[in-house]
Amino acid sequence: MNPAARSQSRSSGKPNSRLTKITCRVRPARARTTDRPAARNRLPEILAVGEAVEPVAGCRLLGIHLIPPPAPPDRNAPDLTERERAALADLDERSRTDSGCSAEHSTRPQTIGYSLTDSPPGLCAWIAEKLWAWTDHPGDLSQVLTADQVLDNISLYWLAGSGASSARLYWESITGVTEWFTTATRDVVTVPAGCSIFPKETPRPSRRWARQRFENIVCRSEPDRGGHFAGWEQPGLFTDEVRAVARATTAQAGPSSGSWPTCPR
Secondary structure (H helix, E strand, O other): OOHHHHHHHOOOOOOOOOOHHHHHHHHHHHHHHHOOHHHHHOOOEEOHHHHHOHHHHHHHOOOEEEOOOOOOOOOOOOOOOHHHHHHHHHHHHHHHHOOHHHHHHHHOHHHHHHHHHHOHHHHHHHHHHHHHHHOOOOOOHHHOOOHHHHHHHHHHHHHHOOHHHHHHHHHHHHHHHHHHHHOOOOOOEOOOEEEEOOOOOOOOOOHHHHHOOEOOEEEEEOOOOOOOOHHHHOHHHHHHHHHHHHHHHHHOOOOOOOOOOEOOO
16 A cells, blocks of 8 residues: 555544544553653653643643743734744744645645655655755755755655655644644643743744743743754754753742743753
């Protein structure tokens, strides 16, 4: 069976805004992991689809590291800061000119899936364009990611035949994830949280926006380099962020006082 067709056959029905299908697959695995005694000292890194799952299991955890925090902006605030205005402008520009990949994945993953599993040049173009657009580089991607690193990444998708299934993940989850970043907050997370806001990431929720959902933010940092793939682009800097958040969450007791300390290094 064609890998794309195989991906399609794994589940049926239409996705909904509450992430029914993705949580049915991912959340039980997460829950089984966090139910173990050792997991109570666990500090998960929350990025990509992780935002859709981790807060549910957060009460069993030492803390969470949000990259970035999934929280909606307050567009109507009368006192928007310069950074908040810039974050909103980048978010609007991303939606207007750079959301085609997400739109295709979330509405017709099977259509693009045949190309991603049948054409190496097609797969390469689809991934490399996003690496170029979402990585923090001065106009030369090779200054951040080498050609071998990029080809290794693309090869993993090709050799595993996972182009279609990776697109399908958007179909199953993107509505809910987008909702958390764009609409009113309906739930609150009290687990100690650290936030890393990389300069070329979109979105970049401000401190007060993040606090709408995450009440117990024990540290927040804005590194000077890094984009959507920060852990890959700047592994040393990313590791420093993880360690700083771990120190802050282990030292924190009780709700945040609102002082918004910088993550210690």
